[in-house]
Amino acid sequence: MKTTIRERLLELADENYRTFSASLIPNIGNVLGVRLPELRKLAKAIAKGDWRSYLASADNDYFEETMLQGMVIGYAKTGVEERLRLVADFVPKIDNWSICDSFCVGLKFAGANKPRVWEFLQPYLRSDREFEIRFGVVMLLDYFVDERHIGDVLQRLAHIRHEGYYARMAVAWALAECYAKFPELTMSCLEAGELDDFTYNKALQKIVESNRVDAESKRIVRAMKQKAVKARSLRGG
Template sequence: MITDVRTELLSLAEPEYQKFASALIPNITNLLGVRLPALRKVAKRIAAEDWRGYLEAAKNDYFEEAMLQAMVLGYVKTDLEEWLRQIARFVPKIDNWSVCDSFCIGLKRAKQHQDEVWAFLQPYLISDQEYEIRFGAVMLLNYYMDEHYIHRALAALDRIKHEAYYVKMAVAWAVSIAYVKQPDITMRYLQNNTLDDFTYNKALQKITESLRVDAETKALIRSMKRKTAKVQHTARSSKG
């Protein structure tokens, strides 16, 4: 099955799309150039077949192979315990923002099991691994910005202290989503937090980029920018 899947991915690869996609994920060199809708189609088929056998034997030689596994886990039907176990098995394979973020978006079942998934996420939020932390932060911004969880989510984000660029950008993104969803609570947090200057200012920037924030509020948010933020020297993708 694995050989067949790889052959299918190779047949779906588009050289021009490969060039385009590679520019968006600068730290990845193993991208075939398969479009996401095509990958989703393959993932849905695998999820309806022997998905356990596929995940057990799946390789990570190509970016699309990791992305496909991430997508399959969003489509499978199994009990919560096995689902979380399969997620935990996959998380160490994440090595870029694209797979991480697509993976999290696909785990929609978390909405129906907030308490159990919240407990599951805690080790990732205090990890020392860049993409484990990003996984936790992106799960928070997708599924824990409601009134019931917002205080705990912001507290968890505030505790993250890691110098990796994609961690900082995930925390900033999460705080900006928190503001859009829960502006009063998040404003109080923005006025009293321990975020580093880079992450804090990026969060403000992302808030001002939201179409759901009015012009007057954007002006206020801009006025809150810290003046002592350190310059981020490393060139990265604009995606955060």
């Protein structure tokens, strides 16, 4: 009898890793504990076969079942438009940062199809859903922090408005990535005053924590954070 995908996932589950992994993803109680290298190996095997049938009937009861689908979409051999349709179908299933970020990093086709993918991402950047925004922002930081797109990326990041923690943290992370590669342009964005206090301060924190930012720049950024704290206390915030 042929082993089902779920049976294979259950075979690969590691209780110690399940405890560790679940602790990193709040509000998720359906983790089996399959390590990412094992998931990738399984995804590659599925992608070599009838992956369309798999995606059409795949279950989403467990965290790893959803993660696996995202990986298969990244590995599958198909054209840009079909892959984008698969991405659009998958995004509503994203309900945590781990699936979101792993899914994005696996969409390598974006690097070779930037004009079309940029167009595709715009509705997500304007969404009112937390993980749709995070998906759009993580795609920007993974594939569009380059000389051609940096101005547009910073503009999009500065105008995202959402109270969701994971949406705002994604913006802060993206701004830190932008700063590491384009410090002057990103500094202008930070100084423009368009970001909410939480996102602004988290962006400064992530810049200071970055190994790609020099000590003098970190000193300046720390001073910006102190100035922001003082300003907030003066206005009673």
